[in-house]
Amino acid sequence: MNGKQLILMEGITKSFPGVKALNSCRFELLAGEVHALVGENGAGKSTMMKVLTGVYQKDEGRIAYLGKDTEIPDTRTAQDLGISMIHQELNLAPDLTVAQNIFIGREPRRAFKLFLDEKKLHEKVMELFRRMNLQLDPRKLVSELTVAKQQMVEIAKALSFNARVLIMDEPTAALSDSEIEDLFVIIEELKRNGVGIVYISHRMDELKRITDRITVMRDGTYIDTVRTGEVTTDQIISMMVGRAVYHESVPDAKAASEQVVLEVKGVNRGSALKNIGFSLRKGEILGVAGLVGAGRTEMARAVFGADPVDSGEIAVHGRKALIRSPYDAVKHGIGYLSEDRKQFGCMVDMDVKTNVAVASYGAFSGPFGFMKDGAIQVASEKIVETLRVKTPGVGQTVKFLSGGNQQKVVIGKWLTRDCDILIFDEPTRGIDVGAKSEIYKLLDELAEQGKSIIMISSELPEILRMSHRILVMCEGRITGELSRSEATQERIMELATKRVLKEVM
Amino acid sequence: MKLTLAGSKADKAGNPVQLKSGALQQLLAFTSLVVLVVFFSLSSSNFFGFSNIVGILLSTAVIGVLALGSTFVIITGGIDLSVGTVMTLSAVMTGVFITFWGVPVPLGILGGILTGAFCGLLSGLSIAKLKIPPFIATLAMMMIAKGLALVISGTKPIYFNDSPVFREIALGSLLNSIIPGFKIPNAVLVFFLAAIVGAVLLAKTIVGRYNFALGSNEEATRLSGVNVDKWKIVIYTITGVFTGLAGVLMASRLNSAQPALGMGYELEAIAAVVIGGTSLSGGKGTIVGTVIGALIMSVLTNGLRIMSVPQEWQTVVVGFVILLAVYADILRRRKK
Known part of the structure; x- marks a missing residue:
């Protein structure tokens, strides 16, 4: 220093x-x-x-x-x-060698720049590694390296620019x-x-x-x-x-009932999820806090069947449920609202009514698979009204709606399908402040009507304001559970940074 | 360019309703078709005669039915490269059933169609369950069907001389017996009937809805709890049914199953679909568009032939038309 x-x-x-x-x-x-x-x-x-x-x-x-x-x-x-940055997601070409990656686009050449000078390339890389005190074969393919070694290659690449x-x-x-x-x-x-x-x-x-x-x-x-x-x-x-912390009049939430609607036990998935277990009660909003990369989205996707898990059990309404795909999850009344609405939440090029109806086409089709378009129209108009979606009509293309209204359309999709367990992943991401409180109000209303909600959020005030109970995750584990009265930002942050010490191998 | 119809519909909020992009492309395609017909009619007195128009329609039938089937997979954002040779395999199997095994003609036809459906089912399974990209899976099916057609037929054409009624499927004229003098071959009738069935399937039924949902955003559709694998398989099978039907039509029209034909038809079918305004990236498209697209291709070939443009040059022109049609689509998209 x-x-x-x-x-x-x-x-x-x-x-x-x-x-x-x-x-x-x-x-x-x-x-x-x-x-x-x-x-x-x-x-x-x-x-x-x-x-x-x-x-x-x-x-x-x-x-x-x-x-x-x-x-x-x-x-x-x-x-x-x-000035160089090593990103969380590494930017390396896996099928090139270590040396090729480091000097990509700046390869030393010989014979009127017609040929690559492999020898000089490796010399330069070895020189770099000597400076870093790093033992690594420059001829190895990046895909054969561990993530840690790949990171070293990124650092070497940065240094090769005289960072x-x-x-x-x-x-x-x-x-x-x-x-x-x-x-x-x-x-x-x-x-x-x-x-x-x-x-x-x-x-x-x-x-x-x-x-x-x-x-x-x-x-x-x-x-x-x-x-x-x-x-x-x-x-x-x-x-x-x-x-x-803005205690924006926390509605004296009716205490959630004791009736457990969803029970998750021992869910594991590679290094992303480790022994995840929790229960969700009827009419409850269960907040899930944690830092980026803590495994919250992975947990939601695992419960919803969107990603395969290695082990674990899920029971819905007290009965064991085999959930291996979103199709199974929805049959059990579980709906998932992705943090990435445009990619995973809705079909942005389609209109409101199509997006509201898509999860319920089975119910909207009659003999020989003919669609009941009248029923779809009625159902989607009802959703627009009850969720207060601001749109000129149900024929409006979803990409022209604001973020908050798009989110409401996705909520409408699950309500139309009669899902009573809703998993919200960052429900207010990309939504402006005014529309946020609108979404909060909607979540409160849904819980009061007896829907059970898992709400993943990176915004602590949001978690504190909305949740009956809070799970905190860190590195794929649930590191703590807090009741509304125990929860403070400090307490959550502490649990969210609680690294489980790995046993010595 | 403003993409609104002046003085036309407006929605409840009073905003002008934008023409759905598919509709505009169709309008464009339809206009091009009319322009072509007018142009060729003016250029040659032989063009706009009843027999020439019937000839155009007849030559559209087989490619047209193939293109109808292709429309379904292309709207999912997929592709089926096997329709050309699966069509041939279906024709050969029809020949095997009717000529070699002496099966009654209706059953033979059904067998031919089911052959196509089965190939479509296999493609669908390998795409949905084995997760092989559609391009590769159907490329493999293309080779498999081509080889099987040659093996089963012993590389020689199978003729239907023992069943004269089979020829009537394509070349007879049911309409002529109802309205004498209105001698439109059955193949044309079959094409239009198939188009109506296809249009209803796509626009009015649950398969059609999932078809568009898959093409619009497959992952979002999966996360909506839709059994995407199942519907993909269904859709590739539907394409197979149309392909099988095209095979029967072709065999009937030639009064023989020609095992060496068929390669390259898939590309003409895809061209017809694309000219008709269906987007290769999926989520958009119509059956009407495909019918118009197929007609444009036939009118172009026929008109150029009447104007004595050599066949080689006709192909060149069709190539440019495809470029033009797709470029028009891209231009329109960019303007938005």
């Missing part, structure tokens, strides 16, 4: 239609420093880094690189300046404990070489170990920068969630 200043971002402001993603944010990175950037989902960490790497353009503020004001209009410029600033987004998310140790060795090596590292992670234990300073962001604003050694984990968490 104590190196010279590499990056200074000041007063960075960035708006997207309807949202102020960053409001006068600040970030400083020194050479030879590991600087953590932390905050809840949506706090603005990625947006900040996208501004730095030229993916987004700032509306206001300044970026100084090595003390000089610098504009970063595109990703190319960032790369040329030596001085390396941004790592959740670098340990997919790594085992011993692999994490290897990564930390490399990071130490990079520090010694004067590289500045931005380390985005939710794992408090790692932050304490590897980082020198921590910058906390919340709701698109800069909170503070602290020396890692001078704060406790609890202090960091409370800085992350510190906003006043």
Whole structure:
């Protein structure tokens, strides 16, 4: 540490239609420093880094690189300046070798640039690996490497651009404990070489170990920068969630009945889900909290039969249910509302009535499979009315509706199908503030009518406001269950970052 | 260009109703057909005669029925490359049933159609259950059917000389016996009847609805609790039924099953579907469009022949027409 200043971002402001993603944010990175950037989902960490790497353009503020004001209009410029980002999803071509991946598009050539110079390529890569102190055969195919090794290749690729600033987004998310140790060795090596590292992670234990300073962001604003050694984990968490929880008149929810409608036991799926078990009661809203990648969507898809599971049992209304596909799930009255409406939720090129009816075509068809179009018209008009969908008519193409109204159409699909267990995955994602409370109201109403709801959300206030009970997940496990009265943002964050220590192999 | 019909319908909110894109493409296709007919009629006095028009319709029948079937799979976003050779296999099997085994003609016809249906079922199974991409699965079926047609027939044509009634299926004229002088061959009748059945199936029944849902967003449809695998298999089987029917028609028209024919018909069928405004990416399309598309192809070939354009050049022109038709579709999409 104590190196010279590499990056200074000041007063960075960035708006997207309807949202102020960053409001006068600040970030400083020194050479030879590991600087953590932390905050809840949506706090603005990625947006900040996208501004730095030229993916987004700032509306206001300044970026100084090595003390000089610098504009970063595109990703190319960032790369040329030596600013590289290692994304959570690695960008490697699996069928090329390690060396080919590192120098892709910049392959050394010989004989009037007609032929690739394999020898020189491997020399350059070996030189790079020596600098990183990395043992790896450059001729190996990337697809043969573990995720950890692939990440090393990404880091090597970044360094081959003479990177001085390396941004790592959740670098340990997919790594085992011993692999994490290897990564930390490399990071130490990079520090010694004067590289500045931005380390985005939710794992408090790692932050304490590897980082020198921590910058906390919340709701698109800069909170503070602290020396890692001078704060406790609890202090960091409370800085992350510190906003006043808006107790927007939590409706004195009728206590959910004791009747269990859905019982999930011992569901496992690879490394994504581990021993998932919970129960859902009639008329209950069960919130599922956790950080991105905690396995919440995977859990929902497993219960809905959308992905195959390795083991596990599901009982619906006290009877064992064999759910191997969404078709089975829907037969048992379970409906799923994906976080990605456009891709998985609705048919955006089709009209409202088609989207409302598609899950219930069997009920809307008569002898010889002839469709009862009149009945579809009536049913979809009723949905539009009861769910207060703003549309010129049921013949309107869904892509012309707003996010909130699209969500209502999908809800209408499941109500038409008479589903009484509804799994909402991020029900208010991409929905503007006004429409959000509308969706909340709808969820409350559905629960009062006796529907049982699982609500996955990354927004803690939303979870706290809506849920009767809250499950918290971390790394594919359920790490805790909180009743409404016990739940606080701090308590949830603590459970959401609770890493289960793996046994020594 | 504003895609609204001036002074036409408006919905309840008073917004002008946009023509559904399929409808516009159909209008475009229909206009092109009319323009072509007018053009050729002016260019040659031989074109717009009753016998020439009947000839055009007759030559449309086989490809037309194939194209009807292809419309179904193409709307799911899939493709069936096997319809050409499966048609041939169906024709050969019809010959085997009627000529070799002496089965009564109606049963022989049914056997031919079921052959097509069975091939479609197999393609559907390998696509839905084995998750083989439609292009590959039906490419394999194309080769299998081609080979089987040659093996079963011993590479020689099978004639229907012992069953003169079989010829009547395509070339007789039921209409002529009802309205004397109105000598339209049965093949044309069969084509239009098949088109009506296809149109009803696609627009009015549950299969048709799932057909569009699959083509529009297969994953969303699956996540709506639809048994997508089952419906895919059903749809490929329907395509097979139409293909089998095309095989029977072709055999009847030639009074023989020609085992070496058929290759390449699938591409003409696909061309007719595409010219008719059905999108290869799925989710959009109509049977009426396909009928018009098939007619455009025949009118073009026939008209060019009457104008003494050599056959080789006719093919070149058809190629350009396909480019033009699809480009028009892309232009329209981009404008939106």
